[in-house]
Each structure stands twice: as structure tokens, then as C-alpha cells.
Amino acid sequence: MPYDRSMATMLSKLHALTITAAEAQTHNYYMNVGPAFADPVARQLYAEIASVEEQHVTQYESLLDPTETWVEQWMLHEANECYTYYSCVETETNHHVKAVWERCLDYELGHFHMAADAFRRYERRDPAEIVGDFSGPIPFRSQRDYVRQVLASEVDLRALGTQFVPKAHEDQASIDYRRQMNGDGSPSEAVAAGYVWTPGTELVSHGAATTTAVTTTLPANQGGVVQP
Amino acid sequence: MAQQTEHFGMNRTGVQMSPIDTAAMQGSDNAPIRGAPGDERALLDAREALIMDAGDIGSIPMPGSVAGAVSMGMHMLKGDRPQILLDKLGERLAFERTGTRLYDALLAKCDVMQGGPAGMTRDHVAAIRRDEARHFLLLKDVIESLGGDPTAQTPSADVTGVESLGFVQVLNDPRTSLAQSLHALLTAELADRAGWETLIALAGEAGQDDLVAGFTLALEDEHRHLVLVQGWYHDAIGLTPVPGMLPPGGSAGMPPDSTTAPTTSPDVTTPGPGADI
Numbered sequence: 456m457p458y459d460r461s462m463a464t465m466l467s468k469l470h471a472l473t474i475t476a477a478e479a480q481t482h483n484y485y486m487n488v489g490p491a492f493a494d495p496v497a498r499q500l501y502a503e504i505a506s507v508e509e510q511h512v513t514q515y516e517s518l519l520d521p522t523e524t525w526v527e528q529w530m531l532h533e534a535n536e537c538y539t540y541y542s543c544v545e546t547e548t549n550h551h552v553k554a555v556w557e558r559c560l561d562y563e564l565g566h567f568h569m570a571a572d573a574f575r576r577y578e579r580r581d582p583a584e585i586v587g588d589f590s591g592p593i594p595f596r597s598q599r600d601y602v603r604q605v606l607a608s609e610v611d612l613r614a615l616g617t618q619f620v621p622k623a624h625e626d627q628a629s630i631d632y633r634r635q636m637n638g639d640g641s642p643s644e645a646v647a648a649g650y651v652w653t654p655g656t657e658l659v660s661h662g663a664a665t666t667t668a669v670t671t672t673l674p675a676n677q678g679g680v681v682q683p
Numbered sequence: 684m685a686q687q688t689e690h691f692g693m694n695r696t697g698v699q700m701s702p703i704d705t706a707a708m709q710g711s712d713n714a715p716i717r718g719a720p721g722d723e724r725a726l727l728d729a730r731e732a733l734i735m736d737a738g739d740i741g742s743i744p745m746p747g748s749v750a751g752a753v754s755m756g757m758h759m760l761k762g763d764r765p766q767i768l769l770d771k772l773g774e775r776l777a778f779e780r781t782g783t784r785l786y787d788a789l790l791a792k793c794d795v796m797q798g799g800p801a802g803m804t805r806d807h808v809a810a811i812r813r814d815e816a817r818h819f820l821l822l823k824d825v826i827e828s829l830g831g832d833p834t835a836q837t838p839s840a841d842v843t844g845v846e847s848l849g850f851v852q853v854l855n856d857p858r859t860s861l862a863q864s865l866h867a868l869l870t871a872e873l874a875d876r877a878g879w880e881t882l883i884a885l886a887g888e889a890g891q892d893d894l895v896a897g898f899t900l901a902l903e904d905e906h907r908h909l910v911l912v913q914g915w916y917h918d919a920i921g922l923t924p925v926p927g928m929l930p931p932g933g934s935a936g937m938p939p940d941s942t943t944a945p946t947t948s949p950d951v952t953t954p955g956p957g958a959d960i
Binding site: 493495496499640642644645647648649650651652653654655 | 845
């Protein structure tokens with residue numbers, strides 16, 4: 456369900472915009488870069504990931520209230536850019552990079568005021584209805600522990616309509632879709648199978664064994680087991 | 684401006700910079716799973732199927748003129764394989780075009796960078812650049828004389844273009860030093876020499892003695908380039924010349940009128956007389 460534009464706090468709206476923008480950009484990345492590879496396996500992998508990213512875009516943009524007016528959306532977009540650059544300014548310690556964020560923030564503040572003027576003029580509304588105080592910037596720092604915790608607790612969640620449910624209650628439509636789409640296997644599984652991150656790449660752990668020899672002489676990785 | 688010598692800095696790409704996180708990454712305590720189950724068989728199967736099913740990279744164009752078609756037909760009647768020769772001529776044409784541009788890029792660096800390798804003057808670089816451009820024009824004439832179209836991209840020209848992408852990236856990166864640029868050019872010159880050797884063998888097999896003679900002259904140019912570039916490269920990284928390897932600016936490697944070039948006083952900043960860039 457989307458947020459309610461008259462009830463949701465500003466930061467909830469901005470967070471929904473941020474995640475939608477991030478997913479849209481990730482989708483664009485995979486769609487743009489994938490076709491540049493000559494390796495068809497890499498192309499397939501990127502096409503698969505792009506398809507998943509497209510689902511994410513759809514999912515997250517569904518959080519946005521479609522009854523927001525265009526000028527309201529515009530103003531929120533500009534506010535979001537200000538908020539994100541402000542967060543970069545607050546977090547960055549390198550003064551060269553910080554100066555870049557400050558300049559971008561200045562530009563976006565100019566854009567925001569232009570949008571806010573349009574909001575006043577064309578909608579006859581006060582921008583303070585939509586934007587106001589917020590608790591603090593986005594903390595840009597390591598989120599490894601949080602990501603691991605989410606992964607551990609949510610990896611087995613599945614979708615049932617708009618709900619997230621345990622694996623056992625997964626929507627049959629999702630199962631049928633995957634069975635059809637991945638009938639011949641999926642590129643991501645082919646690429647990832649047996650892969651274990653090793654400093655210095657897999658040659659360090661596999662030594663001089665060729666790719667083919669690896670599959671015939673080393674036991675298949677069962678997952679959760681670090682190859683010798 | 685690019686550093687002329689490699690230096691120690693804030694490089695954190697190695698695992699030794701972060702031993703605690705590296706151990707955590709390799710441990711299984713705080714990760715739900717280490718690695719994905721399975722082996723590389725599915726990946727190999729996918730590649731094999733795709734290779735079996737793949738098409739070709741382009742084709743050799745049919746002659747676009749009557750004279751060209753007659754010339755090509757005559758060669759084929761004699762049992763020659765003009766398509767192989769034309770493909771490889773197209774490859775060398777593409778490579779010499781890129782080679783010319785690589786030396787253009789090196790000249791741009793020479794004009795602004797101080798302290799280049801001993802013996803490497805702007806004149807020397809410009810002379811090699813002229814050789815590459817001359818080879819390009821030689822190949823254009825040869826392809827036309829065989830009834831081919833020198834503006835067509837043959838399959839091997841396409842592939843060599845992809846191979847050469849890295850050279851173009853390295854030479855045109857404003858951060859690369861002269862030593863790094865010369866390393867890329869050394870690799871390119873090694874490939875160029877091998878390419879001319881192949882072309883001479885193909886022309887010889889086809890009984891094209893006049894082509895063999897012209898290509899042999901080009902190969903001699905490439906030998907000179909290789910010796911020069913290797914010498915400059917070694918000097919640029921501070922390597923002392925060893926016996927058997929010509930010193931930078933050695934006479935065997937000199938372009939015309941450069942046999943008196945200094946071997947110790949680098950002069951890469953002043954455009955030399957006669958430079959054609």
C-alpha cells in the first residue's frame with residue numbers, strides 16, 4: 456500500500472523516493488552495462504539482475520502516493536536531493552569531496568526554492584504543508600551488521616500479493632512464474648555455484664587446477680563450507 | 684599531472700590493510716552462508732552451448748566493383764584464398780590506424796611531461812607515428828589493388844579493434860606516465876611485428892612477391908620501433924641496459940636523421956623540426 460500524502464511524515468516520503476531512485480538507477484546500470492559484455496553468460500546474468508531490479512522499482516514506486524500533484528512531486532524530489540546531499544556534507548571527512556557535496560547542495564537548494572515558488576503560485580498551497588523539520592541526516596557508515604541481521608531474519612520471506620510471508624505460504628503464482636522463467640536454470644545460479652570469496656581470487660585456493668579439473672577433482676561446495 | 688615514478692600511497696586494495704575484516708569475511712560465524720553450493724559445471728555447460736550455437740563475427744565483403752570481382756575470381760580460380768589475405772590486410776589496416784593514434788597520444792604526453800627516457804625525443808616519436816601512417820596507406824593501396832574495399836571492416840579488423848581498446852584507454856588516460864604508456868606501446872609493437880610476419884607468410888603463400896617485398900620493409904620498420912620502444916620503456920623504469928639489448932637511441936633503431944640523437948639528455952618537451960603533428 457502507498458503512503459497517504461496527507462498523513463505520512465516528510466522523511467517517510469523522502470525515504471520512499473530515495474529507495475525508488477536507487478533501484479531505478481541500479482536497473483539502468485544493469486541494462487546499460489550488460490549489453491557491453493561480449494560474454495553471453497555475463498549478458499544473461501546482467502539481464503537477469505536487471506529484471507529483478509525492475510521488480511524492485513515497481514515494488515518501491517508503489518509506495519509513492521499516486522494522488523500527489525505533479526508540482527508536489529517535483530518539490531519532494533528537490534527536497535530529497537537537498538536531504539541526500541546534506542547527508543553527504545555532514546558525513547564526508549575529506550574536505551575536497553565535502554566541497555563537491557556542498558556545491559551540489561547549493562544547486563539543489565536553488566532548485567527546491569524554485570519548485571516551492573511554483574507550489575505556492577500554481578497550487579495556492581504552503582510548502583510547509585509538505586516539507587518541514589527532520590531529525591537528522593542519513594548516517595552514511597558501515598551497515599554490515601544490520602545487513603547481516605536482515606539477511607538472516609528475512610532470507611526466507613516470500614511475497615503473497617502485497618504481503619511478506621514465510622516461505623511455506625508463498626504465492627503459487629510466484630512459484631509458477633519461477634518454474635517457467637528458470638526452466639533451464641538461471642544465469643545467477645550457474646555463475647555463483649561453487650563460488651567462495653578468497654583473497655587473491657579462486658586461483659589462490661584452487662592452485663594450478665584448471666577449471667575443468669576443479670569440477671572433477673574437488674568435491675562440490677555444499678555451501679557454508681570454505682573450500683580448502 | 685601524472686606521476687613519473689610509482690610511489691607508495693593510500694592503496695587499500697590488499698587484504699593486509701584490513702586483517703580483522705578479512706578474517707571475518709572468511710569465517711562463518713556471522714554470515715548465514717559462505718559461498719554458494721555446487722560447482723562450475725553449470726557455467727561450463729552454459730558456455731559450451733553458447734559457443735556451439737554462436738554465429739560469426741561479420742564477413743569479408745564481396746568486391747564492390749567489376750574489376751574487383753574479376754581480380755578476386757582469378758585468384759580463387761588459381762586456388763588462392765584471397766578472402767584470408769583480405770581479412771588479414773583489413774586487420775593490419777585497422778591496427779596501423781590505431782597505432783598512428785597511439786603515437787599521437789604519446790606525442791601529446793611528450794609535449795607536457797618533463798624527464799622522459801634518455802634518447803626519446805619528439806622527433807623519434809613523430810617518426811614512428813609517420814611510419815605507422817605510411818603503413819596504413821600502403822595497406823589501403825594493396826587492398827584496392829586486390830579488388831577489395833579498404834573502408835570495409837573485416838572480421839579480423841573488428842577483433843583487433845577490440846583487442847586494441849586497452850591500448851587506446853591507457854595512452855589517452857591523462858594520469859598514465861610515460862613509462863606506463865610505453866609499456867602499452869611495447870605490447871602493441873610486439874603484436875604488430877607478429878601481424879606483419881603473418882601477412883608476409885600469407886602473401887608469400889599466394890605468390891604475391893611484390894607484396895612480400897613491401898611488407899618486409901614494413902616489418903623492418905616495426906623491428907626498429909620495437910627496439911626503440913623497449914629501450915625507452917626500460918630507461919623509463921630505471922633499468923640499466925643489458926648486453927644484447929640495444930641502448931635507448933641505439934643506431935639500429937633510429938629513424939632517419941636521428942642517429943646523432945643524444946642518449947642521455949632527454950628532450951621530449953620541444954617539438955622537433957619536421958614533426959608532422
